[in-house]
Amino acid sequence: MKIEVKNWHAVASWTWTTEDDVCGICHMPLDGCAPGAPGPGDDSTVVWGRCTHYFHLMCINTWLHNKNTCPICRRKWEFASAPKPAPATPGVVRNRQPADFPTEEAAESPDA
Amino acid sequence: MADINRIKKELKDCAKDSETSGLEVKLVDEANLLHWKGAIKGPIGTPYEGGIFRIDIVLPSDYPFVPPKMKYDTKIWHPNISSESGAICLDILKNEWSPALTVRTALISLQALMSAPEPDDPQDAVVAKQYKESHDEYCATAKFWTETYASPKMPGLDMLLSMGFGEEKAKAALLKCDMNVDAAMEALLSEA
Numbered sequence: 001m002k003i004e005v006k007n008w009h010a011v012a013s014w015t016w017t018t019e020d021d022v023c024g025i026c027h028m029p030l031d032g033c034a035p036g037a038p039g040p041g042d043d044s045t046v047v048w049g050r051c052t053h054y055f056h057l058m059c060i061n062t063w064l065h066n067k068n069t070c071p072i073c074r075r076k077w078e079f080a081s082a083p084k085p086a087p088a089t090p091g092v093v094r095n096r097q098p099a100d101f102p103t104e105e106a107a108e109s110p111d112a
Numbered sequence: 113m114a115d116i117n118r119i120k121k122e123l124k125d126c127a128k129d130s131e132t133s134g135l136e137v138k139l140v141d142e143a144n145l146l147h148w149k150g151a152i153k154g155p156i157g158t159p160y161e162g163g164i165f166r167i168d169i170v171l172p173s174d175y176p177f178v179p180p181k182m183k184y185d186t187k188i189w190h191p192n193i194s195s196e197s198g199a200i201c202l203d204i205l206k207n208e209w210s211p212a213l214t215v216r217t218a219l220i221s222l223q224a225l226m227s228a229p230e231p232d233d234p235q236d237a238v239v240a241k242q243y244k245e246s247h248d249e250y251c252a253t254a255k256f257w258t259e260t261y262a263s264p265k266m267p268g269l270d271m272l273l274s275m276g277f278g279e280e281k282a283k284a285a286l287l288k289c290d291m292n293v294d295a296a297m298e299a300l301l302s303e304a
């Protein structure tokens with residue numbers, strides 16, 4: 001059978017940035033330099049949210065002044081420690097002890 | 113201070129797939145990274161099909177923590193876009209903005225809005241009323257506006273082409289001279 005494509009049209013599709021090692025806010029490498037930071041490393045610390053999304057500390061802090069949500073999934077932002085090396089399935093996350101997550105509040109302001 | 117590195121990266125990413133996405137962006141002035149012009153192809157199967165819609169994009173100084181300011185330069189008949197000013201009513205350009213979004217994803221959202229208007233959250237009440245109450249009229253008007261204002265064919269272009277100027281050059285000159293054929297002709301002649 002021979003199929004001749006006479007005509008097609010693209011349906012818009014897009015995904016959140018999935019380049020692994022890039023900050024979802026500034027789009028720079030996580031091991032690189034956050035905008036405005038004097039250098040990589042300690043000055044450009046990477047932090048995780050409970051939702052497992054991660055950003056440069058400086059980048060997420062600037063955003064949290066506007067809104068206390070994760071820029072990617074829009075859930076309430078809560079700081080968490082870096083995930084365990086084992087891949088976390090949603091169930092596993094739920095079974096974790098609360099001690100895995102420092103309870104400190106993310107930002108001064110509630111949802112703007 | 114706007115994030116210059118991210119803005120440069122966004123510009124590059126937009127250029128990568130302009131063929132398939134039907135989206136195009138460029139800087140108004142190479143020296144100013146904060147003022148862009150975008151172009152969206154009217155979605156197929158809508159009254160905007162066949163049109164090219166130009167969008168003015170200004171990135172505020174605290175971008176990407178606040179949304180880009182976007183408006184239609186091309187006149188358009190659409191419930192969520194002002195038929196007078198081109199102002200856009202779209203949540204992600206207002207309080208639903210997130211710094212994980214980009215100019216490109218915002219333009220894609222505009223394309224989606226053109227395919228699926230939201231008359232219950234209107235920017236232009238007149239258009240929204242027509243959309244809901246006399247849909248055929250809305251389609252006819254939107255189509256007429258697309259042909260009149262968004263047609264990629266430019267008034268005066270034929271004349272310049274018949275004088276032997278190249279199409280790209282002639283189009284660029286017309287754009288530069290706000291579609292004034294005489295001014296464009298003069299510019300082209302002085303270039304030659």
Ligand SMILES: [Zn+2]
Pocket residue numbers: 023024025026027028034035055056059
């Ligand atoms: Zn960052």
Ligand SMILES: [Zn+2]
Pocket residue numbers: 049051052053070071072073074075
């Ligand atoms: Zn998240």
